Amino acid sequence: MSDQDFDEDGDGFDADDWNRLKPFTGAVATLDDVQARRAVFALGETDDPRVIDMDLPQPVIWWEEDGEQAAVIVQAETHLGNDGEEMQVLGLILPDGEGAVALMEDVDLVDDTDPTWRDLVTRAIDPSAADED
Numbered sequence: 001m002s003d004q005d006f007d008e009d010g011d012g013f014d015a016d017d018w019n020r021l022k023p024f025t026g027a028v029a030t031l032d033d034v035q036a037r038r039a040v041f042a043l044g045e046t047d048d049p050r051v052i053d054m055d056l057p058q059p060v061i062w063w064e065e066d067g068e069q070a071a072v073i074v075q076a077e078t079h080l081g082n083d084g085e086e087m088q089v090l091g092l093i094l095p096d097g098e099g100a101v102a103l104m105e106d107v108d109l110v111d112d113t114d115p116t117w118r119d120l121v122t123r124a125i126d127p128s129a130a131d132e133d
Helices: 031-035 115-125 127-132
Strands: 047-051 058-064 068-078 087-091 098-102 107-109
Touching: 031 068, 058 087, 058 115, 068 115
Parallel strands: none
Antiparallel strands: 047 068, 058 068, 058 107, 068 087, 087 098
């Protein structure tokens, strides 16, 4: 699972236009979908892949190694790993337009009015905004 540059123009989103992001729904993504930039990820060598039924796009706070980041879910699938463990895998778009892959357990679903999410989006777009607090 690697990061993908999902948006061809390199455009990201801000706290007020995130909902223009096009979700990948209705099917489990293939490598062709990723290469055509319709999907963020495609997993191979898993069992019973299924789409997670949820409204997309969906703002989230992603808890990753470097701390919390604002993101928007545009793809959601569940897969069984080789060990039989279910993984809920998400395709995320970050404010700078890059794609990322995360597990559902590593995100908090939020509303676009969430002040923490809005602040994280602003800081990602304009790092100098952190100095204005």
